[in-house]
Amino acid sequence: MPRRGRTRTLTRAALLATAGLMALSACGGEGAGPRLELSAALPDSPPDGTVLRVGDPATQVALETSGLIDDLDIEVEWANITGGPKTLEAFRADAIDIGSVADIPPLFAHWTGTDVRIVAARETVDPAEHPTYELGVAPGVDVTSIEDLKGKKIAYSPGQAQGALVLNVLREAGLTQDDVELVEMQSVDDAFSVALAGKQVDVAPLGQTLVKTYLAKYERDGATTIQPGVRDDAWTLYTPTTVLEDADKAAAIKEYVAAWAKAQQWISDNPDEFAEAYYVDHEGLTPEDAQYVVDALGEFTVPTSWDEFIARHQETVDTLVKEQDQEPLEVETLYDRRYEKAIADAVEGS
Structure with a gap:
């Protein structure tokens, strides 16, 4: 019988307390899957027992509240980790497999020696009216x-x-x-x-x-x-390349990004329910402040083609190269476009 959204949540304190032990083995501990080349096709599905360690609390809440988690046939260990610095810290401790951040943290992970790939992208429907x-x-x-x-x-x-x-x-x-x-x-x-x-x-x-x-x-x-007057709505999921080189983990991420895409749509379609579940119950905001946030952020969309998203990301890279003297980078090399199709199939089939 398939597993239905079997999950476990790790607090950041517990996560970091065990990070030293977890770092002793690559790709998330014993039982790593077969090696997968980054150019190879993704496996159809992971074998039983594959665990994906995810730092994405907003999506966790959306999946659980919407009931979409019942469609997730992988075991997930959720880590209450957000933001670029904490996510990169967790990657380097081999404590999570995938994290949810804006478009800058993957760049700085690359520039500071952690090899990563972006596996999903999200943007705002009306970024001029709804700045992040x-x-x-x-x-x-x-x-x-x-x-x-x-x-x-x-x-x-x-x-x-x-x-x-x-x-x-x-x-x-x-x-x-x-x-x-x-x-x-x-x-x-x-x-x-x-x-x-x-x-x-x-x-x-x-x-x-x-x-x-x-x-x-x-x-x-x-x-x-x-108002800042510039576009600031890019959001991504990213992961160390060592995780993608594990065939079982790569297949688990394929399932996760499909569920993630559906969760983003649910958030946009159900802002009041999400505000209560995430911003009030999880983040501790008042109902009034939670409503303000979801109204301010507006609706999200998950692009099924990444071409324009990557082009805008390259403009940001070029700015950082010029203003921060960073090493030049063709940002498309950080995108694993095998997941573009998995997301497109999930969005267009929903």
């Missing part, structure tokens, strides 16, 4: 347009999507790094909003989960936000 980030402005600072960023201190996280956003905004405003003061820090938890409130920086990119709470706390003191 807004630019938070510290209380008392006069910034009403991106041109006003000149001379300001801006929070900057080079290895995260927020860092690329800052560079793209400066380019859009006709400014360079020399026109502002970039204050380097990681955007973890509410670090950027705390830096804004303490006036350590004048401006910082804030994800929509933080915008409402930031304004609720500090708008009375003069805090504001402005």
Whole structure:
């Protein structure tokens, strides 16, 4: 009898406590599958007993809430890990097989010596009206347009999507790094909003989960936000190439990305239910703040052709090469397009 969405959730603390043991064996421990060349066709399905370790809590909630998890015929160990730095840390500890991040973390994984591939992509239906980030402005600072960023201190996280956003905004405003003061820090938890409130920086990119709470706390003191004016909606699933070289894991990822694609569509079609299940129950937001976030982010779409998505990603790469002196990269080499068809089949067949 096939397994139906059998899952187990690992907390980050438990995950990292066992990371040393897990790192002793490649591709997720004993019983690794046959070696699969990256150019070979994906197996149809993984054998019984294959476990996929996933850092993607939003999709976990969407699958469980929607009931789509019953269609997932692989065993999943869920890790409550999000964001580029934590996901890369988990990859390097051989603690997860696949993670959910924006488009910048896979680039920095590559540039810092971890060989990875992107296996899924997501974007926003109307990115101009529904930016992923807004630019938070510290209380008392006069910034009403991106041109006003000149001379300001801006929070900057080079290895995260927020860092690329800052560079793209400066380019859009006709400014360079020399026109502002970039204050380097990681955007973890509410670090950027705390830096804004303490006036350590004048401006910082804030994800929509933080915008409402930031304004609720500090708008009375003069805090504001402005739109970034550039596209910032790219989202990916990525994995170490060592995982894809394990035939069993590669087949499990094929099943997972198909379920992931359906989950993204369910999120778009059921924003109120997702807001309650994920942002309220899982993330601890108030119902009002959760509703604000899903309204702000808008609807998602999973492209069945990656050509335009990759072309936009290359533009971002070229910006980082120029502004951060990174090594030139043909970004398409980071995409495993074998999964493009698996996703297209799932989306078009749903």
